[in-house]
Amino acid sequence: MSTPKIAVVGLPGKWSTEALADALEARTGFRAILDPAHLRVELDGRVIHSDRHDLCKLDGIVIKKVGPQYSPLMLDRLELLQFAEVCGVPVFSRPERIARLVDRLSGTLTLRRGQIPMPPTVITEQVDEAIDVVNQFGSVILKPLYSTKAKGMVVLEAGKLNKKQLMSRLAAYKSQHGILYLQKKLELPGQDMGLVFLGGEYQGAYARVKGEQWHTSTSGGGKYAEAHPTDETIEIARRAQALFGLDFTTVDMAETADGPVCFEVSAFGGFRGALEGLGLNMAEKYADYVLARIDAKRAKNGN
Structure with a gap:
């Protein structure tokens, strides 16, 4: 069998993306980082490209990142990446599974x-109900629905804010994020x-x-x-x-x-x-894992 061509969907220049691309290149001699912002899907032709790469001609794709920050745009890009699966290209992890997170x-x-045990959590769009939650929990963390590494998270403590202050803080957060996701701050x-x-x-x-x-x-x-x-x-x-x-x-x-x-x-x-x-x-263990599964698929198909 020829050496498989496995590309990484990620952010060029970012450490984790480059580390995974390095590991795959060391094993296959092939290196390609696909910028998710450059995806182009031709619906009639059922093809998907990123820059000069035809994703349907790859032997595998590993998704490391689909954007610099969490947002609904990530969901759209993951939808587009499902077209590679339509072409029969294995994608790690599968886009629809990533989208759920x-x-x-x-x-x-x-x-x-x-x-699964989690901290007590309440989701609401109503500011007055959110105030009741803050008073009930004592200390809460407001979390955006799209974020990572604690970005956009805010701690509210009932004993340090009066009702008017709480209402103002929560209303401002709601105007930015829409839904109020409140999680009890644990010790x-x-x-x-x-x-x-x-x-x-x-x-x-x-x-x-x-x-x-x-x-x-x-x-x-x-x-x-x-x-x-x-x-x-x-x-x-x-x-x-x-x-x-x-x-x-x-x-x-x-x-x-x-x-x-x-x-x-x-x-x-x-x-x-x-x-x-x-x-x-x-990065190296993941590269070995991906390569083993692609080799097994190619052997089964006689490629």
Whole structure:
């Protein structure tokens, strides 16, 4: 068989995209990064291009990123990428499965239907009802439906704001985001964890240790470290990621006094936390995983 041509859909110049492209190139000699902003689908001809690449002539596509920030535009690009599957090209992870996690609301509802323990959460469009939730929970995190790395998240504490102030803050947030997604702010042990899964199999866990901000994201000064979750935490994370069927992902978990909770399953998964916290090169492991499945498909088809 000829060497397979496997492209990465991602952001040129960004570390995780380049790391995955490097790993695939080292194994195949072929390198292509497809900018999701350059996708062109010809509906009548049933073809899909990105720059000079005909995606239907590739042996495989790995989706690392479909935009610099979470937004409904990501969903549109994932819809377009499904045309590559129409051509018979395997895509990792499948676009419709990723799409269920781009929108925080969709991901949350799937997790709760799957009986995955999460922080108490209320979703509403009514500001007066949101005020009642803040007073009930005491401290809440307002979360945009499209965001990552704590971007756009706001902490509201009932004891520090009067009703008029709460109403003003919530109304301003609603005018920007539409739906108010309120999650109770839990007391965490100074860190949360990312549990890494490849093909549904647990690979290890890293911690995000809190910096100077209220959250543990590295954008707020958090640091990566090795983590040792309990068997119960690992099993909950395994069940959570299985609801979505991604080829590669990380599950954000925390161990609280009331037991493990899941915050979210990542639409794309992260490489840096595993590398810096565990010394685990998931870009290389993912490349091996993809190549093995494409080789098996080609052998079955006699290519």
